[in-house]
Amino acid sequence: MNSxxxxxxxxxxxxxxxxxxxxxxxxxxxxxxxxxxxTSVPYSSYVPAPRTALHDVHAVIKQVWLLLLLLLLxxxxxxARFALAAATAAxxxxxxxxxxxxxxxRRLGGLAALLFVFTAIGADGVPPVxxxxxxxxxxxxxxxxxxxxxxxxYVILHLWLITVTRRSIALAVxxxxxxxxxxxxxxxCLTTTPPEELAGALxxxxxxxxxxxxxxxxxxxxxxxxxxxxxLVFDEARNLALGLAARGVAWSQLGPGGSLQIAMxxxxxxxxxxxxxxxxxxxxxxxxxxxxxxxxxVHPMGDRPSSPLAxxxxxxxxxxxxxxxxxxx
Amino acid sequence: xxxxxxxxxxxxxxxxSLAVVRGSxxxxxxxxxxxxxxxxxxxxxxLAPAAGSARTDGPISFVFQNPDHxxxxxxxxxxxxxxxxxxxxPATAVRAQVAAALATVGLAAVAQRPTHTLSGGxxxxxxxxxxxxxxxxxLLLDELTTFLDGGDQRGVLEAVRAxxxxxxxxxxxxxTHRLEELAYADAASFMDGGRVQVTGSPAEVxxxxxxxxxxx
Numbered sequence: 001m002n003s004x005x006x007x008x009x010x011x012x013x014x015x016x017x018x019x020x021x022x023x024x025x026x027x028x029x030x031x032x033x034x035x036x037x038x039t040s041v042p043y044s045s046y047v048p049a050p051r052t053a054l055h056d057v058h059a060v061i062k063q064v065w066l067l068l069l070l071l072l073l074x075x076x077x078x079x080a081r082f083a084l085a086a087a088t089a090a091x092x093x094x095x096x097x098x099x100x101x102x103x104x105x106r107r108l109g110g111l112a113a114l115l116f117v118f119t120a121i122g123a124d125g126v127p128p129v130x131x132x133x134x135x136x137x138x139x140x141x142x143x144x145x146x147x148x149x150x151x152x153x154y155v156i157l158h159l160w161l162i163t164v165t166r167r168s169i170a171l172a173v174x175x176x177x178x179x180x181x182x183x184x185x186x187x188x189c190l191t192t193t194p195p196e197e198l199a200g201a202l203x204x205x206x207x208x209x210x211x212x213x214x215x216x217x218x219x220x221x222x223x224x225x226x227x228x229x230x231x232l233v234f235d236e237a238r239n240l241a242l243g244l245a246a247r248g249v250a251w252s253q254l255g256p257g258g259s260l261q262i263a264m265x266x267x268x269x270x271x272x273x274x275x276x277x278x279x280x281x282x283x284x285x286x287x288x289x290x291x292x293x294x295x296x297x298v299h300p301m302g303d304r305p306s307s308p309l310a311x312x313x314x315x316x317x318x319x320x321x322x323x324x325x326x327x328x329x
Numbered sequence: 330x331x332x333x334x335x336x337x338x339x340x341x342x343x344x345x346s347l348a349v350v351r352g353s354x355x356x357x358x359x360x361x362x363x364x365x366x367x368x369x370x371x372x373x374x375x376l377a378p379a380a381g382s383a384r385t386d387g388p389i390s391f392v393f394q395n396p397d398h399x400x401x402x403x404x405x406x407x408x409x410x411x412x413x414x415x416x417x418x419p420a421t422a423v424r425a426q427v428a429a430a431l432a433t434v435g436l437a438a439v440a441q442r443p444t445h446t447l448s449g450g451x452x453x454x455x456x457x458x459x460x461x462x463x464x465x466x467x468l469l470l471d472e473l474t475t476f477l478d479g480g481d482q483r484g485v486l487e488a489v490r491a492x493x494x495x496x497x498x499x500x501x502x503x504x505t506h507r508l509e510e511l512a513y514a515d516a517a518s519f520m521d522g523g524r525v526q527v528t529g530s531p532a533e534v535x536x537x538x539x540x541x542x543x544x545x
Contacts, residue, residue, distance in 0.1 A: 195403035231445035301406035
């Protein structure tokens with residue numbers, strides 16, 4: 001008994017003090033594990049509780065907000081673009097539970113930062129080869145251009161191959177803020193609106209196009225089914241990834257070519273499985289009496305109608321933001 | 330009566346005959362590939378038999394094995410109302426039907442939840458509520474408890490038991506592999522080789538299966 005305990009103690013001490021560092025996992029294994037560690041759909045789905053002021057705004061007004069935000073961003077100054085992105089982030093923090101907005105903003109902030117850095121470096125950093133950058137011989141001998149008043153410089157940073165200019169910064173802020181606001185505002189809309197109401201609002205807004213023969217009912221139903229089965233697609237992909245992880249593939253021995261081959265097979269399998277599921281869903285929909293989007297009424301079953309006060313406040317705020325951006329642009 | 334179904338060269342049903350008492354929960358048991366689900370599809374008019382005929386009360390509602398395929402709306406109440414979309418009904422009538430169906434299966438508290446956040450048993454009960462909202466006379470239930478654990482299995486069985494009979498004389502035909510589910514049945518049948526071999530009380534069918542070597 002004592003010898004067993006001593007052996008266990010010796011093992012524990014050896015394990016505890018082992019200086020050997022674990023070998024670094026191959027990139028493929030790390031990507032697989034990071035996908036498996038996702039606990040929910042990466043993009044947002046409806047969160048009914050806690051109920052916030054945004055839940056009380058009508059879905060049509062939210063969609064008008066989404067559309068106008070993008071138009072206003074295109075017209076806004078750099079400062080206003082940054083302010084709109086910051087306001088969207090602040091609104092997310094106020095409206096959503098911390099467990100939801102923190103990872104969302106972390107991921108999206110990271111993506112926007114990456115986009116900002118690459119655009120800032122790349123937009124003006126690589127001179128076009130065919131465009132002459134030197135002074136034409138015809139104007140050589142002229143006096144040099146005097147420095148701009150107020151310390152204006154077009155090139156903000158020039159470090160070896162890296163060149164950051166005013167133009168590249170403007171482009172980077174536009175790309176990053178547009179991406180951030182477009183994705184995060186859509187996420188806010190999705191998390192605070194039942195999908196049936198979103199689809200209904202889309203049908204309302206597209207109704208004029210229906211007069212011209214556009215398949216408005218089909219578009220509304222497609223949106224609704226996409227929102228319903230987004231989680232199913234994620235689950236299917238996750239199950240396949242789980243199966244792959246359970247097989248303990250030796251990625252380092254496979255090399256990039258082998259890894260790519262496995263990834264392609266996995267994608268093909270994913271699509272095959274999704275097609276099978278689509279067939280089963282179509283059979284079930286038919287069994288439930290579905291005979292086409294035009295002949296089928298989707299009943300929104302929300303338990304609370306939108307609040308007139310929240311709707312008025314949302315419209316007033318939208319008008320105020322639009323007026324500010326219009327006057328300062 | 331005397332239903333025959335052939336897929337290619339394979340004869341799946343070879344003269345299957347089954348009579349179910351109106352307003353009862355009838356369990357249909359049998360080994361894999363014996364034709365239980367095919368018979369259910371014939372009764373649900375999803376499959377035309379090569380020979381024989383099927384006669385049932387109407388309307389009929391079908392509940393499939395995998396609720397992920399049957400639930401097509403993103404939120405629970407909207408999904409339960411989905412089957413009513415083919416009728417022209419006032420909103421108040423739809424809400425009343427949905428509320429009654431959700432109360433029957435014990436899901437009234439989660440009416441506004443997104444469907445993908447429900448547990449397996451809750452999803453299956455949501456699918457049953459969707460079928461019930463259409464006020465069916467016949468419920469055809471295809472292996473609903475295959476993917477469920479013991480607790481969810483009991484919840485689904487009790488939900489089905491609560492729908493059967495009543496003033497509307499709702500009849501349920503329940504296809505299953507699980508022999509312990511006979512305890513919830515009013516009557517049962519055992520199928521093998523594309524035919525219904527035995528029909529009787531749950532105790533009689535259980536005794537027949539014991540003689541064949543089944544244990545539970």
